Amino acid sequence: MTTTTVERLAGLLLTAEAVAVFVLAGWEIVALVRGDTGSVASSVALIVLTAVGAFAVAGFALATWRGASWGRSGGIVTQLLALAVAGGALTGEDPQPGFAVAVVLPALLGLALLIVAARAAARRLRS
Template sequence: MRTSVAERLSGAVLALEGVGILVLVAWQIVALVSGDTDSAVSSVALIVLTALGAALALAFAFACARGVSWGRSGGIVTQLLILAVALGAATGQVAHPLTALAVAAPALVGLPLLIAAVRAAARRVRPTEQ
């Protein structure tokens, strides 16, 4: 099955996000090993959950690039979760708008690509009559 450009590009964006999340896992491990955490148990739990998120993002990336529907839907959920994290970084007592923008930027690129990928897949399944 041939995939569209939008599916391949959205898969690439998801893969970059997955790699970015893996970098965050490495950062958390360094913080744990260096003793820069309040609770080792909480740190390990956060590392495990973050690694799971990275694995899911990478799985969605490969599925989306191959044209599998669960990759696109999971990718859309991932983009919405990233935007929610960015909103949290932009608001509150210790708001960091530039950090929020840096977190939101990949999702603001990935979400329209994923929507275009869904539309392309729908056209492939049900071609328009002319």
């Protein structure tokens, strides 16, 4: 199946996000090894869930690159979750606006790319 440039761009952005989540999992592992965690069991569970999420985003990236609709759907959910994380970074006792902006910008770009990719796929299917 032939994919459009926008589908490939969306796949590349999802790939970059997957790499970022893998890096986050690595950071969590380092914190566990250093003893910077309150609970080893909770830390291990968080590492496992983060790795599962990273593999899921990588799967969405590959599927989007190949033009599969489930990849775009998962990618859209990923962007919405990233927007929720950014919103959370702006609330609480110690808001982190820099982190929120760093998460919001790629999430909004990804959301836009995935919506345009879905429209391109729909046009391809109609023809």
